[in-house]
Amino acid sequence: MNRRQFSRALVAGASAAALPWRFASGQSGLRVDGAVIQEHLAALAEFGKNPEGGVSRVAYGEADRRAREVALGWMREAKLETAIDAAGNLVGRRAGRDPSLKPLVLGSHIDSVPEGGNFDGDVGSMSAIEVSRTLDRAATTLRHPLEVLIFQNEEGGTIGSHALAAGLTPADLDRVAQSGKTIRDGIRFLGGDPDRLDTVQRHRGDIAAYLELHIEQGGILDQRRIPIGVVLGIVGIRHWDVTITGFANHAGTTPMAGRKDALLVAARCIEAVNRIVRGIPGRQVGTVGRIQVEPGAYNVIPGRVTFGLELRDLDDAKVKSLHERIMVECRRLARAGGTTLSERESLAITPALTDPAIRGVISAAARALGLATLALPSGAGHDAQEMARLGPVGMIFVPSVGGISHSPREFTRPLDIENGANVLLHSLLALDAA
Numbered sequence: 001m002n003r004r005q006f007s008r009a010l011v012a013g014a015s016a017a018a019l020p021w022r023f024a025s026g027q028s029g030l031r032v033d034g035a036v037i038q039e040h041l042a043a044l045a046e047f048g049k050n051p052e053g054g055v056s057r058v059a060y061g062e063a064d065r066r067a068r069e070v071a072l073g074w075m076r077e078a079k080l081e082t083a084i085d086a087a088g089n090l091v092g093r094r095a096g097r098d099p100s101l102k103p104l105v106l107g108s109h110i111d112s113v114p115e116g117g118n119f120d121g122d123v124g125s126m127s128a129i130e131v132s133r134t135l136d137r138a139a140t141t142l143r144h145p146l147e148v149l150i151f152q153n154e155e156g157g158t159i160g161s162h163a164l165a166a167g168l169t170p171a172d173l174d175r176v177a178q179s180g181k182t183i184r185d186g187i188r189f190l191g192g193d194p195d196r197l198d199t200v201q202r203h204r205g206d207i208a209a210y211l212e213l214h215i216e217q218g219g220i221l222d223q224r225r226i227p228i229g230v231v232l233g234i235v236g237i238r239h240w241d242v243t244i245t246g247f248a249n250h251a252g253t254t255p256m257a258g259r260k261d262a263l264l265v266a267a268r269c270i271e272a273v274n275r276i277v278r279g280i281p282g283r284q285v286g287t288v289g290r291i292q293v294e295p296g297a298y299n300v301i302p303g304r305v306t307f308g309l310e311l312r313d314l315d316d317a318k319v320k321s322l323h324e325r326i327m328v329e330c331r332r333l334a335r336a337g338g339t340t341l342s343e344r345e346s347l348a349i350t351p352a353l354t355d356p357a358i359r360g361v362i363s364a365a366a367r368a369l370g371l372a373t374l375a376l377p378s379g380a381g382h383d384a385q386e387m388a389r390l391g392p393v394g395m396i397f398v399p400s401v402g403g404i405s406h407s408p409r410e411f412t413r414p415l416d417i418e419n420g421a422n423v424l425l426h427s428l429l430a431l432d433a434a
């Protein structure tokens with residue numbers, strides 16, 4: 001038996017067990033067609049294809065626009081009523097039995113980073129379309145209206161979903177995206193209208209729930225051979241620019257004793273960041289990923305260094321307390337090295353937690369399909385963090401082989417994608433019935 005037949009036998013066996021929730025008759029046997037998702041992923045991989053085997057399909061580029069046109073066609077084939085909203089997002093709607101209910105929303109993105117892969121965003125987008133096609137094939141109408149959203153420019157800072165959930169400012173619209181176009185011009189290029197963004201903005205309570213399937217982009221599920229990740233939330237991210245000021249002087253004539261070497265102090269601070277972040281239990285991460293040395297010459301003792309500190313965790317209070325401890329230690333190191341320290345916070349994104357009840361629904365759906373789950377945070381940003389402003393959200397992760405992402409070597413196995421899409425489908429059915 002081939003892999004697909006094998007997977008069918010596997011899920012058929014699992015669903016023979018008693019199901020933990022009430023399905024309308026016949027729904028428990030519904031399955032997506034994994035082959036259709038694979039066909040669409042393969043077709044999508046042609047847009048912006050690069051020699052390394054991945055794609056460079058940055059938002060508002062020609063490849064992005066053409067891929068979105070094709071995706072819109074697949075949404076139509078799935079019998080979704082389609083539109084491009086004023087923010088340039090693709091919108092597909094399927095009416096529910098009770099028009100008074102708010103929509104259940106599935107979504108993700110299909111833009112990529114430069115030299116990206118074929119799975120980040122694509123898996124969730126193609127699966128959302130296939131879930132809708134599966135409902136249509138089975139002539140199943142949900143109680144709630146269903147919406148499939150393919151957001152624009154996720155990789156440039158969740159721009160399309162931010163337009164929906166929070167609104168874009170004139171300064172946001174003036175920002176130059178990776179393609180070289182401003183966001184304002186990019187929205188026009190994709191068929192939106194930046195002068196009518198008020199028509200897309202939604203408010204808290206406007207959605208019944210939002211679900212997103214995505215590749216993990218980390219290696220935990222793959223290492224532990226667990227097919228389904230139940231995402232606890234999307235971590236908050238804070239950045240600080242830390243400046244150490246010493247005294248630039250001749251590197252040949254100034255004795256080693258008594259130097260005020262800003263880079264030497266910065267090096268000790270960077271080591272302290274790693275030590276302090278690792279010193280407590282948990283999944284918090286801390287990184288110094290950029291550094292600027294002045295004047296930056298072989299023969300001059302560094303007088304001024306600015307380094308960028310990043311901290312991420314699901315708990316904002318923990319991030320703040322770690323930052324506090326790091327700064328106490330760095331100030332001590334700065335004093336001991338005869339230098340001074342100043343800092344400036346340059347980014348603050350608060351964590352977005354997923355809804356505990358939806359996590360339960362996803363876990364139960366996976367269990368009914370015979371799939372093991374693991375609860376884990378998302379260390380990367382996603383459109384779901386924007387949608388969490390509007391209502392309860394849930395996220396399903398599938399394994400990334402080797403934990404590789406934002407790379408042409410990004411890969412998720414077809415069976416894992418099919419399993420993830422079936423969990424998406426059954427989570428949707430359970431939320432609809434609840």
Ligand SMILES: [Zn+2]
Pocket residue numbers: 109120121154214382
């Ligand atoms: Zn993504």
